[in-house]
Amino acid sequence: MFDRHQEIPLAHDRAGRLLPWIIALMIFLAVLATAGAMILLRSVGNLTGGLSGTMTVHLPTGGMSDAEADKRSARAANVLRRTPGVTRVRVLGRDRVAKLVAPWLGEDTRGLPLPRLLDVSLERGASINLGEIRRQVRTIVPGAAVVDHQRFVQGIFDLSQWVFLCGLLVAFVVLVACALTIIFATRTSLRIHHNVTEVLNLIGAQDSYVAKQFERHTFRQGLIGGAAGTLAAAVLLAALSAFAGGPMIAVDGGLVPVWLWVLIATFPFLSAFLARFTARFTVLRTLARMG
Amino acid sequence: MNSSQPIVRFDRVAMRYEGGPDVLQDVSFALPQGSFHFLTGESGAGKTSLLRLIYLAGKPSSGRVEVFGHDVQTLTRADVPNIRRHVGVVFQDFRLLDHLSALENVALPLRVGGARGQKVRQHVAELMRWVGLAEHMDARPSTLSGGEQQRVAIARAVINRPSLLLADEPTGNVDDRMGMRLLYLFEELNRMGTTVVIATHNDSLVRRFNYPQITLAGGGLNAA
Structure with missing residues (x-):
């Protein structure tokens, strides 16, 4: 004490x-x-984290047959695969896109001009020339849109x-x-x-x-x-x-x-x-x- | 410090409290080591102010005060505690800490100096028995009489055998027999080398012990 x-x-x-x-x-x-x-x-x-390093390419198909749309989609995918910095390109065909829009447009999308989508994975930190990609893809599919998730993320x-x-x-x-x-x-x-x-x-x-x-x-x-x-x-x-x-x-x-x-x-x-x-x-x- | 050097030296010292008149004027004296002095003078003559200068609670407004060879004007705040540990002071108003027991009050200088443990308690208890407070070691100061409080204050001042002992009216609240006993304690300390200064009104005590006096009158010094 x-x-x-x-x-x-x-x-x-x-x-x-x-x-x-x-x-x-x-x-x-x-x-x-x-x-x-x-x-x-x-x-x-x-x-x-899941969105970074990816981008999506929308390919409009208005006025094309399904076969033509698929053919152009494949060509656009090949162009992208040859682009430095691109690691993977996945083509989402008509059936896959139809499933994605089914909640809004219903199951029956026959006759609708559904676009094709290209899901593109990029190397981490790769410097991609979006303008050049957009230009190349549009020579194959006029009106194609390239959405870069990186900027949003x-x-x-x-x-x-x-x-x-x-x-x-x-x-x-x-x-x-x-x-x-x-x-x-x-x-x-x-x-x-x-x-x-x-x-x-x-x-x-x-x-x-x-x-x-x-x-x-x-x-x-x-x-x-x-x-x-x-x-x-x-x-x-x-x-x-x-x-x-x-x-x-x-x-x-x-x-x-x-x-x-x-x-x-x-x-x-x-x-x-x-x-x-x-x-x-x-x-x-x-x-x-x-x- | 040189042993032939005075332990306290005042040279033409004046002191005033802020905005007031001089309470000390042109005071000069020296206290040799091992000396015993009474500081006398009427109330208001400046005895307490002079003691305050010695225990470094104030600074002169002019002149020079030396304590243990140090000019008090040049001391820093950090220097002061080391000097004060060699000075025991019995304050006129005792300055006991009421939340501590009498024993803890007496032990304070030892604790402040870093001493701890059972030896401190034994040493303090021994001194308290000597000043007649063996029965009151655990009492709070507020429960003690004025005389008992004064003895606690004296025990606290001498517990670490100071080189200089200053006592402001140390016998003011005790009977003659206890007053004599306390003076014998101070004499005993003085014989062991402590320089002693006792401010007092008690003429009979001053006459009886017949030590040199420093007498203040109206703030100045009357040599005796």
């Missing part, structure tokens, strides 16, 4: 009693912002990266707000316990001795508040992971992967060390200013 005693009675400090709750709230928000940003980035990556991916950065920025701002709250609480405690710190200084205590007592106390508050906030956020994320559905769910390992759980588990310690070093910095700076 004798050695564990704190000379500054911070544990009985009414001003500091709310601090763990405030830290818990801040860490709850920081965990959600960080996890949200990472889940979004990962989900968009999974969602668009890249747009979504760029947007998701910005949202990811915004999420991290929000987490950072929340942690800064948490640090400012700790600074304010520490200064208030210093004012409340001014008489005690003065006596300690008068009997030869270094400022670092006084700071250490604040550090220990605030570290404990940061750990408790951080653990509570992280636990609440983890419960929420686990519930979302269990109940959420649709394309935003990551295809491998669920909504929250293991590595993200590990990252989330570090937040109580991040909070505790943030609290500790903020308190130390505040005490040393405030005492130095007193002169």
Whole structure:
């Protein structure tokens, strides 16, 4: 008991009693912002991964017989197969296209001028001259359209990266707000316990001795508040992971992967060390200013 | 520090609190190592202010104060604690920490100096028995009488055998018998090499122990 005693009675400090709750709230928000940003980035990556590296060529068949349309489709596919960067070309004939449009046009599409489709796979990172492909295909099938999925996917991916950065920025701002709250609480405690710190200084205590007592106390508050906030956020994320559905769910390992759980588990310690070093910095700076 | 050098030296020192008049004027004296002095003077003569300058709680507005050979004007905040650890102070208002027990209050200078463990407790308990507080070691200061609090404050000031002991009215709240006993304690420390300065109103004590006096009157010094 004798050695564990704190000379500054911070544990009985009414001003500091709310601090763990405030830290818990801040860490709850920081965990959600960080996890949200990472889940979004990962989900968009999974969602668009299947579309990147592909393009689709639409071959209109108006005024052609089926045989003619198939013949021209095969020629266009051969042209594409010879194009550098193209790894695979799959021709979707009339029957396959009819199945694709059946939900909208019904089963009986006889007499309708259904286009032929070419599903083209590209090498990763290949530089494809779309204009040249379009020109070559149109010499075979006038009016052919080339749809590049890469550009669409890249747009979504760029947007998701910005949202990811915004999420991290929000987490950072929340942690800064948490640090400012700790600074304010520490200064208030210093004012409340001014008489005690003065006596300690008068009997030869270094400022670092006084700071250490604040550090220990605030570290404990940061750990408790951080653990509570992280636990609440983890419960929420686990519930979302269990109940959420649709394309935003990551295809491998669920909504929250293991590595993200590990990252989330570090937040109580991040909070505790943030609290500790903020308190130390505040005490040393405030005492130095007193002169 | 050279052993022939005074432990405290004042040279034409003046001091004033912010915006106020001088509370000390043109004060010069030196305290040799191992000396014993009474600091006397009427209330408001500047005794407490002079002691504050010695334990580095204030700076002179003019003149030079040296403590353990250090000019107090040039000391940085980081230098001060190392000097204060060699100075024991009995404050007039005791400055005890009420959330700690009497024993923990007395142990503070040792703890601040880094001492820990059972030996600290034994050492502190021994001194508390000596000042007649064996029954009150675990008591909070607010539950003790004025005299008992004063003895806790004295025990705290002497626990780490300081090189310099400053006491501001250390016998003001105790009966004559305890006052004498405390003065014998200070004499014992002085014999072991501690330089002692006692600010007091108690003329009978000053006459009885017959040590040199530094007498302040109206902020200035009257040599005695």
